[in-house]
Amino acid sequence: MKKFFGVLLCLVFVSAANASLVGLWDFDDPANTTEATIGADLTLVGTDTAMTGYSGTDGAVSIGVGSYYEADHGITPAAGEGYVNEWSLLIDFKYPTLDWICFFQTNPSNTNDGDCFVRGGGGVPSSLGVSATGYTTNPTETETWYRMLVTVDNGEFYRIYVNGELWLDGTVQSVDGRLSLDPILLLFADENGEDNEIHVSNVAIWDTGLDSATVLELGGVGDPIGHVVGSTSLSELTMLENDAVASEVDVQFTGTAPTADVQITVDPNTVLGNADDVQLIAPGAATAGLPGEPVTFTIPAANWQQVQTIGVEPVNDSDVESTEKIGLRFELASVDAGYDGGLIPAVTVTLYDDDSAYLFIQPTSQEVIEGGSSVTCSVELTGDPTSDVEVYVSDVADPNVVAIEPEVLTFTPSNASTPQTITITAVDDDVLIATEYSTEIAFDASSSDLSFDGIPIKTVEVTIFDNECGAWGFDPVDMNQDCEVDLDDFAILASSWLKCSMPFMEDCTNYNQ
Incomplete structure (x- = not known):
């Protein structure tokens, strides 16, 4: 039996560092609602109205039937593809009245149906999606702020997250198909009036389909929206409630050096709940904090590449509980604008109760x-x-x-x-x-x-x-593909040459390439 001789598998840090935030529009300037914080300014078609967002200091817009924005996202299609097939879109929204409301339209001419809606009727009213991808089973409610994230990798996945939770693992779309992007993406547009009034606080777009850890880190309305600036040693951690030794999560910055110190707060209070079932140990600390309490530490700019280790201890009680999930989010603060509000993908902790079967x-x-x-x-x-x-x-x-x-x-x-x-x-x-x-x-x-x-x-x-011959390809001169290079291969090569009066003509192999 002929074998292959080695496979090298190496995983050091889990990171979404290749994900770039290429567009961010926060609608905070009521005199210039189309202004971009990151990327190109929006182009307004029709009218919008500036308004107060989810808090008294947050800006937002109201946009209704027949009006929409043109977004020049600036994402380049991958090699060999005609359109953009990997992308993620965040929208912080609420709506005053339930009706069909379109989130985005991938056809820049707006001559066919939109591509993601608040469902106005049929099925589960107020659910999110479109027939091609399916709709969420969870409904939304009027006058309630939500953070929706649509993550797309055509040929691989189509997902809708709300407030960090997966609401739809939808029907996968084809490469260069309906859910691929032209250079211009239309926001809140539909060709036949199914674009009723929506209130929007933030829109952001990334050049890849974000993973669940980064989506959880982005959290809900009011949580920071920024670039990924760090990574963790794992994205999921499994623990028993009676574990006597703390588990560890390593955190490290990626990319360029900060110009100032960066404060990191690790917070177990997320949409997943159950925060009081763990207690955290800050880097360098001898003991854990209180159950469910965040821990805060500072990374000096001069020592920015040092790995920081966070301890996670389960709280062992006598309650009979189901398996629980806890999210660990990282909140960054710095006078360096590149790190202030930056993202480190969250870690999901699965905790098994030692009092249950x-x-x-x-x-x-x-x-x-x-x-x-x-x-x-x-x-x-x-x-x-x-x-x-x-x-x-x-x-x-x-x-x-x-x-x-x-x-x-x-x-x-x-x-x-x-x-x-x-x-x-x-x-x-x-x-x-x-x-x-x-x-x-x-x-x-x-x-x-x-x-x-x-x-x-x-x-x-x-x-x-597999270790069989050919599982990992053949040597180019292994003409008979038996995983041996010998005289039999030379005979096949010579025969091929002799059959061609001009070796580089059609149907003849150029062995010099």
Whole structure:
């Protein structure tokens, strides 16, 4: 069997640093509502009215039927694409009366239907979306401010977030299709009057489809809108409520050096709730703060590239609770305008209650190579079973593509909280399945204690890298693609040349290239 010899996988920091905020319009100047804070000024078609926004110091506009803005976003299409297919649009809005209200129109001529609406009727009234992508199941309400973020990567995803929460994982749109952008994007325009009155406090656009961590960091109406200036060592953290040692999240600035010190506040109070179930440890601090309280620290401009480590401790109580999620947001303040209000993608903490019946498995994804080393997963049972709990571990693929040892774990009332380990090994077959493929490992619990019998099946996703000949391509001179360069390949090469009186003519291979 012919093998490939190495795969190097490296992940240091999770970052959205490649996402650029290319347009921001805050409508704070009532005498010049189209003025841009970042990017090009808007062009108003029709009329708008300046108004007070979500607070007494915030500016906004009211714009209604037949009026809209032209936004020159300045995003360049990717190589080989005719239009912009990766982008994200933020709109802080409310509306006085429920009707069809259009958020944006990708056709700069405004000669067809808009592309995202407040739904005025049918289905779930006041939901958000359009028929091509689907609508949110959550409704909105009149006279209520919302922060909506539409994130798009055509061919990959179309999502609508509201106040940091995913409301719609919609129907994926085609590359260069309906949800791709011309150089001009129309805001609040529709061709047949379905653009009723809307109040808008902020509009922003990025040149990529933002990830969920950055969307959570952007939060809700009133939270800062800025450039991504930093990264974290992870975007998701999983903990047990009775963990005795604090977990750590590293934070580091990316990009250019700040000209002044930067103050960072890490706040667990987000739309996800449950903030009082964790307590944070500021970099360099010996003890944690109070449950649910933010921590604040300062990064000196002279030492701006130093990694800062934040500790996260669970609050262990005796309450029987469901699995909870907590968001950690980063609020930046500085006299350097490039960092003041800047973004560091948020971290989502998943906290498993040790007083409830759960299987706690880490990690929840693994990678193995055919013929390579095995990997392991730790399995722990939370809660207090009154009888033995057997956990059956299996590969869902048929035939199995990984071997698991052991296939049955037994937790007794006396060792339920002691982690057990399974070993996962790729099945080294002679079949080229794909360069990489995947399966899931299922964990199914059975017990005479009904609280633990049939607890929800957990899964671990396993990615397998094939090692068969050709999985990673062939050497250009391996003419017969048998993963060996020998006289057989020379014979094929010579035969090809002899068939052509002019080797570079059509259907003949130019081997000098």
